[in-house]
Amino acid sequence: MTTVGARVENALAASRLSQRALAQVTGISQSTLSRIISGDRAAKLPELAAIAWATGHTVAELSGGSAVAERVQSAARATHGADMQQMREVLLHYLELDAYLDDQGIPAA
Secondary structure, eight states, rough: OOHHHHHHHHHHHHHOOOHHHHHHHOOOOOOHHHHHHTTTSSSOOHHHHHHHHHHHHHHOHTOOHHHHHHHHOOOOOOTTTOOOHHHHHHHHHHHHHHOOOHHHHHOOO
C-alpha cells in the first residue's frame, strides 16, 4: 500500500521539483515537507491541496482516495497528437475538483 508521503514524493519527482522549490511555491517549510514524505507527520488538507496544485496532481491522487476516478468512464477522439491518458487525467482533475467543492458545500455558480 502506497502512503501519502510516497505519493507526494512521486509527485515531486514527476514534476521535477525539489523539496526546497516546492517549499517556496507552497509556503510549506522544507522540514514539514520532509516529515510528510517520510511519514513522520500527517499532511493536512490545505497542505495536500497546495502540493497538488504545485505538482500538477489532484488531492485525490496524493491522498489515495479517488472515488471519482473509479466511477468515471470516458470516450474521446484524440486529435492533434493528443494522448488519451493525458486527456483522461485532465478530465479527472476537473471532476475531482467538482466533487471536492460539492463535499465542502460550495455551490456551482
